[in-house]
Amino acid sequence: MILPALVVGVVASLLFLGVSAAAEQLQHVLWRNLPDALGVGRYSVLWMLVMLTATGVAVGLVVWKVPGHAGPDPATTGLDAPVLPPAVLPGLLLATALMLAGGPSLGPENPIIAVNVGLAFWLGRRLIPRMPRALWPVLAEAATIGALFGTPVAAALVISEALAGRQLKGALWDNVFAPLVAATAGALTTTLVGEPSFDLHLPAFGLPDWGDLLAMLVIASAAALLGMAAVLALPYVHGAFARLRHPMLMLPVGGLVLGLLAAVGGHLTLFKGLDEIGELAADPDGWSAGQFATMTVVKLAALLVATSCGFRGGRIFPAVFVGVALGLCAHALVDAVHPAVGVAAGVLGVLLAITRQAWVSLFVAAALVASSTILALLCIGSLAAWLLVTGRPQMQLREDGTPVR
Template structure:
C-alpha cells in the first residue's frame, strides 16, 4: 500500500534582478558630456574675455587718444566709469530677465537661471569688465554656463538630473578661470561634502573633475593663462615666519571683514536709489555707483581699476617700486571699489579684486618689515582677504599658493590660515538674502 504524500505548492522562482553596475561602468559614460561641457564653458569664458579686452582698448586707449584726453586721467576715469554705470543700468532694464537677480544675493555656484537671461547677462559682463569696474568674470560666467548646460543637457539627455549638469558647468568654468582642474575640485569638495549623495566623494567628483580638466586644457591651449606672479623664491621657513604670517593673514581677514560688514549697509543705500520713480530702477543706482568707482579710481590710480589680475602682475614685478603708504592706499581703495561695485548692481565676481587687495596688503607689510619675504607676505595677505570675502578655505589656500609658485610656502600658509579662519568663521558672509540681511 502506497502512502499518500502531503500536497505541496510548487515553488516559483522569481528571475534574479540584474546586477548593479560597478562604479567604473557607472562613471565611464559621464566622461564625454563632461568633456563637452568643460570645453564649451572655457570657450564662453574666452569669448567674453576677448570681447571685453577689445572694448577696453577702445574705451581706455583709442577713444581718449582721439579726443586728446590723457589715458587713465582722473577726468577720463570718472567719465568712463559713470558712463559705464549708466549704460549698464539701461541694459539691465532693457534686456530679457534683467541680467539675472540682484548679484548681492547670489554666490559663485547657484541654481540655474532661465536661458533667456544669458545673453543680457553676458553683454552686461563685457561692459563691466571693459569699463574698469572692480569685479571679475567668475560669477556671471559661471551662472551663464550653468544655465546653458542645464538647458541643453535637459533636452539632449532628459533623464539626467539638473544637478549633474550644474556641477559639470561649474567645474568647467572654474577650471578654465584658474587654468587647472584642481581649483574646481577643491571648490566642489566643499559643496559636495555638505550635500548627501550616493557613492564615495571621488566618485561624485569624477565627472566634474573631467569637466574641469577639459575647461582648463582648453583655456591653457588657447590663451595660456598663468597665476604665477614670479615672486622671489621663498626659501626655507624660519621661526619668525610663523608670527609674521599669522599677523599678515589676520590683517587681511580683518580688512576683508570690514568690507563684509559694510556690505549690507552700502547695498541698502543703493537699493533705496532704485525706488525713485521715473529713473528706471537700476539706472540711478548703477550711475551713482559708476561715479563713486570713478572717484575711487582717480584716487587710487590706474592699477586699482578693472578686475585686478593683470594689475597684480605689475605690482608683483616691482615689489619695491612703491612705498608702504602707497600700497596701503591701493589696498584700501580697491577694497572700497569692490564693496561699491558689488553693492550697486554691477554683474561680476569678487575673487580677482580680493586677490589684488591681498597682494597690495602683503607688499605693504613687506615694505614696512623688509625681513618678511615677499612671497610669504603676498600669499598670506591674499589668504586672509579671500577667507573673509569667499569663506572658502580650500580655494583661498590654493589661490595663495599658486600665486607664489613655490611649494615651500604651503606649510606656513596652513599655519597662517588657522588664526585667520578663527576670525572669519561664524561671521556674516558677503552675500545677502532677499530681504537684505547677510547670510551666515
C-alpha cells in the first residue's frame, strides 16, 4: 500500500496547490487589476457588491449548465466526501476556483477532498484493481487533509476519529498506516511547494494561571454557543434560498447578500479567511472590541449564507476567522485575557460547533498559537464546549433539508 499511498498524497497536494494558485491569480485580477483599471476602489462598497453578485452569476452558470452541476448541494456535504462520477469533477473544480477568487466566505476543503476522492477511486481501481476499493477514498481524504494543513497530524486525528466506532481488524496503527503515508506525502508536498504556516505569531504565552483557565472556559463556551446559533439557523436560511429553486437566482441573490454583509464588516470578512486572520493577528490591538465583534458576527453570517445559497466550499477556514475575531474581541474587552488564550479558545469553540471534529478543533486551535503550554487549557475548554454541542444538530443537512445529528 505504501507506493499507491505516496502517489495519492503527492497528486492530491498538487491538485490543491494548483486550484489555490489559479484562484489566487484570478483574485488578483478581479480585486486589484480590474478595479485599478476602472478607477474604482478595490474594496469599495460598490465593487464588493458588484464582484460578489457577479461571482454568484458565474458559479450559478456552472451549477446550471456544466455537466454534473458542480456536485451535490454543499450544505449536505462534509469532510467525509461521497465518491462522485468523473464527469462531475471538472465543474466542481471550476465552481470552487471561481468561489475562492470571488470572495464568498468558504474554504477549499470540502470540494477539494471530493475531487481527490473521485479521482483516486476512479483511477486507482483501474490501475491497481487488486487494492481494496474502499481504501482509495480514505487515502485521498487523508492526503488532502494533510495537504490542507501542511501536516499529517490533522489527517491522523480525523481518520482515527472516523475509525473509533468501527470493528477494526488488527491494531489501530495498522489501520491508519496507509492513510498516514498518504497524508505525510500530501503534507510534505504542500510544505515544500507552498510553504504554508498556521502560526499567527501572537505574543508569547508563558505558564497558565487561574485567570487563563477562566478565560478559556468562558470564551470557548461562548464561541460554541455562537457557532450553534449559525448551525440552528442553517435549515431556515437554506430553505429560504431553496424557495428560489434555480441556481441562477439562488447564487446571485446569495452573492448580493454577501456583498451587503461585506459592506458592514469590511473587506477582511471576504474570502476564506486564512490570509485575513494573519492581518488581524499582526496587530491584536489595532481594532476596537466593537469592530472585532462586528467582524465576528458578519463573518459567521457570511459563512451561513454562502453555505445555504449553493457556493461550493468548506466551512473550516471561515470558522477559524470567526474564532480568531471573537478571541481578539475578548482581549479587547478584557485586557487581562491573553491574545493567544482568546484566539485558541474562540477557534476551539466555533470549530467544535461547526465541524463536530473534536481532534481537528484542538489541533487547529493549538497550531494557530504554537504554544505547548496552552494544550492543557485547550483540553479543559474542549470539555466545556463539547457539552454544549454534542447531540445537537450539525451544520450539515440531509437531502430533505433536515439537519444531521
